[in-house]
Amino acid sequence: MALIGNSFKLHQNNSLSGISKMTQSQSLRVSIHLPKVVAMMNSNTRLERNFSVSVESVVNELNAPTAVEVVDPTSKQHPTAVGGGVEDVYGEDTATDEQFDTPWSVSVASGYSLLRNPRHNKGLAFSEKERDAHYISGLLPPVVVDQDLQVKKMMANIRQYVVPLHKYQAMMDLQEKNERLFYKLLIENVEELLPIVYTPTVGEACQKYGCIFKRPQGLFISLKDKGKILEILKNWPEKDIQVIVVTDGERILGLGDLGCQGMGIPVGKLSLYTALGGIRPSLCLPITIDVGTNNDKLLNDEFYIGLRQKRAKGQEYAELMNEFMSAVKQSYGEKVLVQFEDFANHNAFDLLAKYSSTHLVFNDDIQHQWFFRGLISALKLVGGSLADHRFLFLGAGEAGTGIAELIALEISKQTKVPLEETRKKVWLVDSKGLIIKSRLDSLQHFKKPWAHEHEPVKELLDAVKTIRPTVLIGSSGAGQTFTKEVIEAMSSLNKKPVILALSNPTSQSECTAEQAYNWSQGRAIFASGSPFAPVEYSGKIYVSGQSNNAYIFPGLGLGLIMSGAIHVHDDMLLAASEALAEQVTQEHLDNGLIYPPFTNIRKISAHIAAKVATKAYELGLASRLPQPENLVAYAESCMYSPSYRNYC
Numbered sequence: 001m002a003l004i005g006n007s008f009k010l011h012q013n014n015s016l017s018g019i020s021k022m023t024q025s026q027s028l029r030v031s032i033h034l035p036k037v038v039a040m041m042n043s044n045t046r047l048e049r050n051f052s053v054s055v056e057s058v059v060n061e062l063n064a065p066t067a068v069e070v071v072d073p074t075s076k077q078h079p080t081a082v083g084g085g086v087e088d089v090y091g092e093d094t095a096t097d098e099q100f101d102t103p104w105s106v107s108v109a110s111g112y113s114l115l116r117n118p119r120h121n122k123g124l125a126f127s128e129k130e131r132d133a134h135y136i137s138g139l140l141p142p143v144v145v146d147q148d149l150q151v152k153k154m155m156a157n158i159r160q161y162v163v164p165l166h167k168y169q170a171m172m173d174l175q176e177k178n179e180r181l182f183y184k185l186l187i188e189n190v191e192e193l194l195p196i197v198y199t200p201t202v203g204e205a206c207q208k209y210g211c212i213f214k215r216p217q218g219l220f221i222s223l224k225d226k227g228k229i230l231e232i233l234k235n236w237p238e239k240d241i242q243v244i245v246v247t248d249g250e251r252i253l254g255l256g257d258l259g260c261q262g263m264g265i266p267v268g269k270l271s272l273y274t275a276l277g278g279i280r281p282s283l284c285l286p287i288t289i290d291v292g293t294n295n296d297k298l299l300n301d302e303f304y305i306g307l308r309q310k311r312a313k314g315q316e317y318a319e320l321m322n323e324f325m326s327a328v329k330q331s332y333g334e335k336v337l338v339q340f341e342d343f344a345n346h347n348a349f350d351l352l353a354k355y356s357s358t359h360l361v362f363n364d365d366i367q368h369q370w371f372f373r374g375l376i377s378a379l380k381l382v383g384g385s386l387a388d389h390r391f392l393f394l395g396a397g398e399a400g401t402g403i404a405e406l407i408a409l410e411i412s413k414q415t416k417v418p419l420e421e422t423r424k425k426v427w428l429v430d431s432k433g434l435i436i437k438s439r440l441d442s443l444q445h446f447k448k449p450w451a452h453e454h455e456p457v458k459e460l461l462d463a464v465k466t467i468r469p470t471v472l473i474g475s476s477g478a479g480q481t482f483t484k485e486v487i488e489a490m491s492s493l494n495k496k497p498v499i500l501a502l503s504n505p506t507s508q509s510e511c512t513a514e515q516a517y518n519w520s521q522g523r524a525i526f527a528s529g530s531p532f533a534p535v536e537y538s539g540k541i542y543v544s545g546q547s548n549n550a551y552i553f554p555g556l557g558l559g560l561i562m563s564g565a566i567h568v569h570d571d572m573l574l575a576a577s578e579a580l581a582e583q584v585t586q587e588h589l590d591n592g593l594i595y596p597p598f599t600n601i602r603k604i605s606a607h608i609a610a611k612v613a614t615k616a617y618e619l620g621l622a623s624r625l626p627q628p629e630n631l632v633a634y635a636e637s638c639m640y641s642p643s644y645r646n647y648c
């Protein structure tokens with residue numbers, strides 16, 4: 001909870017600072033969640049004890065009990081109850097009911113510290129009245145500007161940078177200085193800024209995270225914290241967390257093991273939860289679990305910021321993850337959503353399977369229902385039913401086998417042919433070649449269902465020639481593997497070859513848009529994980545789609561939170577992907593786009609959230625009752641708005 005207006009701060013160790021600057025005439029509002037306080041008083045935990053002391057301290061120190069107003073924010077009369085009025089007791093928009101589970105540490109920002117508080121800082125947009133009321137007159141030049149002008153100015157600044165990483169750094173600086181302006185910029189310029197805060201630039205940011213790290217953007221939990229993870233979670237300033245994105249940094253995009261520097265990924269994903277899905281920033285917590293790294297370059301880099309040891313595995317790894325997952329539940333309750341991100345496949349499948357029954361978890365590197373819908377759109381352009389097509393994947397890991405299974409399941413559903421049979425429509429190539437029966441014994445468990453009868457084939461080009469796929473999907477993390485020969489072979493087999501290069505970032509994309517269109521003489525139906533600029537081929541402009549899970553997880557998260565879902569069910573993921581598919585219009589398809597543009601992503605997210613929530617209610621997995629009548633409208637009303645609040 002934050003209070004604006006007095007030079008006063010309550011610290012977790014019970015001390016008060018700046019109290020002498022207060023006069024009795026200055027009023028101080030302390031807004032608390034009364035039921036929670038009762039719980040706090042009955043408890044012995046560090047922060048909770050502090051709270052009871054804190055309110056007393058405030059009253060005693062001021063010697064003016066009437067100056068402390070204790071407000072029950074659950075009261076209907078409370079001015080900030082819903083939708084964010086002008087008053088901003090919580091320091092941010094308060095749109096969902098969850099708002100009342102506020103943190104109980106009190107921090108009061110004013111004067112110089114207010115300008116350094118990213119959640120409340122408005123920079124030159126503080127009005128004269130606010131400047132007077134909050135002791136910031138003189139700290140800013142006299143001009144007062146509105147937020148729109150600030151957006152215009154920041155965009156001009158960012159556009160001056162030529163190097164994408166410099167744009168990334170400018171965005172991160174902004175996020176650390178003025179959170180609302182950061183989100184307004186991102187929301188209003190999503191097509192331009194998504195490639196900066198997300199793939200591809202976030203990949204380079206992770207590679208250089210050791211050098212660009214400035215201030216905490218999330219929590220680092222390492223092997224050294226074993227036995228203390230619960231305490232570490234308490235060091236994060238927010239106590240009401242609803243979404244965690246966690247990585248252990250072992251498979252960062254297609255860039256491999258970046259150890260502790262993988263932090264850029266949870267930070268980037270969570271900024272999309274807010275910008276694209278409307279989940280308040282304070283509810284989001286990026287976490288990196290540092291169990292070491294097997295990346296020798298990092299281990300030998302004197303500036304590396306993580307543990308300098310090889311990765312822990314086996315029991316040591318499992319115990320740390322287990323403590324983490326328990327601590328998360330104990331700290332934030334059963335309904336905190338944990339998204340596993342960019343774990344290597346030897347851990348990712350097991351973690352998802354293990355915690356699916358006990359926690360609200362999902363992994364968008366494995367669960368690709370959204371992609372499947374894009375594929376259906378692509379096939380509309382080519383013709384034929386799903387069962388008429390043959391699919392070849394380069395890459396048989398989390399993404400490849402996850403998508404392959406969805407395809408086989410859907411063909412089985414449509415044709416009533418058993419799954420074991422429909423899987424034969426799908427072939428996968430890994431680093432050792434085509435996955436076939438004779439390799440069965442040495443295959444990882446997730447590859448085994450894809451081992452079909454065939455002669456050994458080592459190279460992708462030979463696999464294309466012998467399997468004769470209609471759809472080629474890149475999920476290898478290996479850049480430039482769809483060579484000219486491969487795409488020409490696909491084009492000689494198909495009038496309209498479907499080529500989907502999913503690997504991120506751009507450097508790891510199996511081919512570029514330009515290559516796909518040039519080498520197929522403009523006939524390819526192409527989409528990629530990271531965005532490519534439009535391409536001109538033979539006088540025609542080709543705009544390729546971005547096939548990326550960013551379409552789905554922000555809306556999915558919002559739907560889970562607003563329904564109070566207690567488990568992620570596959571049908572909810574399917575509902576999310578159906579909602580996405582509904583947003584693809586005939587006009588998009590006519591332009592070769594199999595996904596809608598990101599420009600309308602908040603609207604898309606509201607639809608996804610509503611479909612997910614509807615499914616949660618249908619399945620009896622929603623805990624937030626009664627069910628709102630119009631879930632799309634409700635989703636929209638829950639969304640975080642980055643507009644400034646009025647502090648007077």
Ligand SMILES: NC(=O)C1=CN([C@@H]2O[C@H](COP(=O)(O)OP(=O)(O)OC[C@H]3O[C@@H](n4cnc5c(N)ncnc54)[C@H](OP(=O)(O)O)[C@@H]3O)[C@@H](O)[C@H]2O)C=CC1
Nearest residue numbers: 253254395396397398399430431476477503504529548549
């Ligand atoms: N667009 C999107 O939204 C998403 C994109 N991705 C991207 O997909 C890529 C793969 O991710 P994920 O499946 O999790 O990774 P995994 O590590 O689980 O799988 C990679 C697979 O690619 C194979 N492979 C690697 N290099 C080659 C090569 N040169 N030739 C043939 N096969 C190769 C590996 O073979 P082997 O098993 O033999 O080692 C493995 O089967 C990443 O780049 C990631 O960024 C992932 C999720 C979503």
Ligand SMILES: CC(=O)C(=O)O
Nearest residue numbers: 253342364365504549
């Ligand atoms: C997009 C994503 O999650 C990945 O490339 O891993």
Ligand SMILES: [Mg+2]
Nearest residue numbers: 341342364365
């Ligand atoms: Mg990922």
